[in-house]
Amino acid sequence: MFFHLQCAQLEIEKPSLFQFLFLSASPTSVGVVTSDFASGGRFKTFEPNSFTTFPTSIPIHSDAVGRYTNDRVFIVNRLNRDSIQVLNPQLGFLTEQEFSVGQGKNPQDISVWNDKYFISLYNSDELAIYSRTNGTKIGGVSFTSLRETFSTSGIPDSSVESSYMIQDGTSLFILLQRLDRNDVSGYLPPNSDSYLVEIDMDLNQIRTVYTLPYRNPSSKIQKVNLFGEPYLVFSCVGRVGFISQIDAGIIAFRLSTRQFHPSRLFAEENAGGDILAFQIKNEELGFAAVLDSGFTKTVQAFRPRTGERIGTLLQIPGNIGISLSGLLLTSEGKLLVGSTDFTRPGIYVYDSNLGNVLLNPIPSSVELTPFDIFQLQNLQ
Template sequence: MHRNLRLAALCLILGTAVPAAAWDDFIVLTTDFQSVGGVTRVDRDAPWSSAIDVATISSDAVGRWHDGRYYVVNRSAANIQVLDPAQGMATVLQFSVGVGRNPQDIAFSTDGRAFVSCLDAALLLEVDPVAGGVVGSWSTAGYADADGLPETGWMLAVADRLFITCQRLNRDGWWEPTGPGLLLVFDMSTGTWGAPVTLAGYNPAPPLSLSPDGTRLLAPTVGLYGLLDAGFETVDLATLTSSGLLVTEQQFGGEIVDVIMTGAHRAWAILSSTSFRTSLKTFDPAGGAAPVAVVASNGYDYADLAWDGAQQIYLCDRTTGAAGVRVFHQTSAAELTAAPIPTGRPPFQAVLPLESDATAAPVVAAAAGPALGAPWPNPANPRTTFAAAAAPGEDVAFAVLDLRGRRLREARRTAGADGRAVWEFDGRDRAGRALPSGAYRVTVSGAGEAPGEARLFTLAR
């Protein structure tokens, strides 16, 4: 990986996000919806090598990346599974969120707290991402229709606010939407609900994502399946108001399965026709010009889109006999792969190591400053060395934190003539107590700066 840039400390999206050039691979969740699911690791760039079945998950799962680990929501199994790429994608934690709740997504606050939405329970859950288990809950029943369930699904965290799709479907009437879709707004810092955003379209079933400039939330809706009655809209994050339908399903010629925005006038969408055949199209998210077809399938085969923040669009193609990940050029829309990248089972979701969501826009350009190298050795037993590249004579601040964001130990070192500041960490907190085995973060910053680049390391005693 490129190590010469530090992470952007102040960016338009949440957390300590990874710059577009700072990762080499990502994972793809695969499933046949019959037995078990799997995880395939895929290289970011050509020739896009893949490692199939590096982990086993449920057959009905979605994933997110956070702070160096992948969090898999095993929906029908009602549990959260945590995969650590630093340990060969080993499952380092797995815990139930309650039988029958049907968890849908997981999102993280800036201080490392984790929240889970539920389809079959009128609850928003808080879970402990370090020790596991449900540690809190908030009712969403006030947003439900007559059947008592609001059908909450995809989420996106922006600063202290958590946005949650609320479909409001009639379970006693063929799952028809009962009114306009809502985006629930939850303040993670205070644990309180704000006024929901009412969307123009019904049934916000597709994933949420951010505009590249971080000012708008993309909230596509599908309405009633099989009818072209919804479309693409955005929500202004300053005013929390909907744009209205900017591009309708009639204009698309199908219902939105997934959408990503790569520029002010450039977006990509997977669409499903009324005959349930999928296609990939580009379009102007501001409206106006007709969407342009890129490629189409003969069935309901295209499942997910992801963008690397540069020039690669990843498409999960489940076509029987030709399943895999296909790569397209973001600007020209030309296909870059000669054949789909093998994934074993058909691919369902590409999960990129980006903090805001699985298809995040790139963060702002990283500023110059201390660049933190990988801790060595890792795992630490218990000692390890943290080294940062900095200007000779520069004062560098290190800090060790747990995954909840609590500061456990700090140290300051001056970069030598070789441009390196080094801290030999002994595995103890600031009171001299031995830290327990587990996962931790180390951050680095220059004098007077907010913490910048972070690395995950494991302490094993």
């Protein structure tokens, strides 16, 4: 009798088809790029208030990131697929367009402007421009003049390591890491300054190049209202991984003056390691995914106004084969943290409105391992 009672309860608690459709279309749903880190990945949708993962499962590359803009999901299939995949939410996220950006170009991000796609390429010295109509290349913005002129080997490479982008008005801001691929160590240290480049999206040309106060920007760019006005905020990691040093942090670029805030919002000295990803709620609360020199992974809370560390939400020792991948603070205040535990991968959900309490001690499954998490809202 106990067995039948349990089955009946489970049957009652199953979400109806209406609930699936409603939640999947609601502003609280998020997109999740998942991967098996080998043969392929899947795009999934997840509702953090109900911990619901929906049946939608769109095949994508095993190394991909996602962005939602102009009422579409854009999957940036990176190295070895080198394509942009456009999914239509109104058609069950079916792929309505996919085009190549060139073998080995390793696309990193996409921005939509009128009839153009701007695409940053890690293995190139230009910002590529493609037709929104048919996915053919129609131009580019050259970064040849921004290549490094120094290498410890004496032979500078020809790539500028273009990465994440964000729009503001008619300007497109893009981060250039400018790493030394020919460094004698065999690693890719930032031996030259990194840049934030402002592009005129109407004229397809560089407006201004800003030298970053710290090197190797590695996070997505957030547009955040701080100190009464909008800033572009991103994390620089400097030397990271096997060559890690305490040498960077989260920095803010003031849009009204086109100048960097004089202080880091969260310094590596306070975090105790490289800040790989972050999310900021307001001046008093932010979250950071940190990797220290011993490969311990933590999710920390910090105060952007003062730069102080105010708590640790999650800590994973360096000798455990679990990583953190994907960090998102939703507009409702839920902090989503992707866990790459291969025995139980999934998404942890914390509530920043309730003292950062963990709502699901067992991470919610999204089938494969989460790699990138993003809101299904037009944010730029």
